[in-house]
Amino acid sequence: MKVIGITGGTGSGKTSVLRMMERLGCFAIDADEVYHRLLRENEEMLAELKVHFPEAFRNGRVDRSILGRIVYNDPVKMEILTSVTHPYVVKEVNRILQIGQKHNAPMAVIDAIFLIESGLDKICDLVIGVVAPRKVRMERIMERDNITEEQALARINAQPDEQFYYDHCDYIINNPTNDGSIHTKTVSFYDKLTSGLIPKKRK
Numbered sequence: 001m002k003v004i005g006i007t008g009g010t011g012s013g014k015t016s017v018l019r020m021m022e023r024l025g026c027f028a029i030d031a032d033e034v035y036h037r038l039l040r041e042n043e044e045m046l047a048e049l050k051v052h053f054p055e056a057f058r059n060g061r062v063d064r065s066i067l068g069r070i071v072y073n074d075p076v077k078m079e080i081l082t083s084v085t086h087p088y089v090v091k092e093v094n095r096i097l098q099i100g101q102k103h104n105a106p107m108a109v110i111d112a113i114f115l116i117e118s119g120l121d122k123i124c125d126l127v128i129g130v131v132a133p134r135k136v137r138m139e140r141i142m143e144r145d146n147i148t149e150e151q152a153l154a155r156i157n158a159q160p161d162e163q164f165y166y167d168h169c170d171y172i173i174n175n176p177t178n179d180g181s182i183h184t185k186t187v188s189f190y191d192k193l194t195s196g197l198i199p200k201k202r203k
Contacts, residue, residue, distance in 0.1 A: 001027075001100060002107045003123055004193075007115035008130035009159045011137030011144070011152075013175035013182050017130055018111035020186040027105035031112035031120070034092050035085060039064065045088045052080050072154040086118040093120060113159070116168050126198065128189065129165030130182075132175045140178070171198060 004021070008014040015030065022028035038045055039062050049067075050057055056067040071078040093110060100108045112120050121127050132140075138152045145152075166172060173189060175182045192198050 001097075001105055002125050003097065004107065004109045005115045005121050005124035005127040006109055006111045006130065007113060007121075007127065007169065008165060009132075009137060009162075010113065010155050011140040012130040012132045013140075013173075014111050014113075014128075014130040016175075016182050017128065017173060017186045018109055020183050021107075021109045021190060024187070024190050025107070027100035027103070027108040029093055029096050029108065029110045031089055031093055031110060031115070034096070035089050036064075038085070038088050038092060042088055045085060048084045049081075052084065053077075068155075072151075072158045075158070078158055082114060082117065086114065090118055090120055094123070097123075116164075121168075126171065126193070127169045128171050128173060129169030130173045130175055131162045131165055136176055136178075 004026070006014045006017050006021075015032075018028050018030060046062065049062060053062075053067060053070060056062055056070060058066075067081070071081045089112075093112075097108055097110075110120060110124065112118065115121050115124075115127065134156060137156060138149065141147065141155065142149060142152045147155075171189065173182065173185050175185070189198070
């Protein structure tokens with residue numbers, strides 16, 4: 001089973017790429033959904049998080065909005081969060097991939113904002129980076145998540161800049177508009193990939 005990684009900053013449109021690849025027949029894994037499920041269900045991970053972020057817990061559960069305010073404004077605390085959660089997310093993604101293999105899925109796609117930082121890129125045959133201008137990303141996530149400009153900026157500033165994806169990904173999809181062209185670009189990528197026209201993963 002070929003494994004394709006999809007990454008990019010919040011608001012870039014990477015989840016749109018994932019869903020289009022899923023419609024094209026790929027076995028899709030949304031690492032963000034995996035992470036949110038683990039925040040609800042994985043008691044071992046929650047116990048570790050409670051040691052570092054006790055103020056983010058309400059009635060024994062993580063309040064994601066509080067946790068977000070803590071880590072998006074403090075790079076050190078963001079690093080602590082990812083050091084705790086990434087191993088659990090990677091383990092669960094690998095477990096889900098095994099399900100795809102058992103069902104003989106020809107291709108799997110993993111959408112992960114920290115695909116490279118978590119090491120998930122190592123299990124991918126190819127990594128797509130989805131990029132968009134900061135202003136466009138801000139507008140998208142403000143509308144999507146009903147947050148303020150200040151909150152949107154904090155999220156964006158907590159993530160790598162656009163050049164990071166050009167430096168670390170094998171293929172770039174640029175998504176500067178909201179006119180639906182991201183779907184056409186994704187289909188074009190898929191057609192090239194299945195035709196053998198996409199270069200192999202960089203070493």
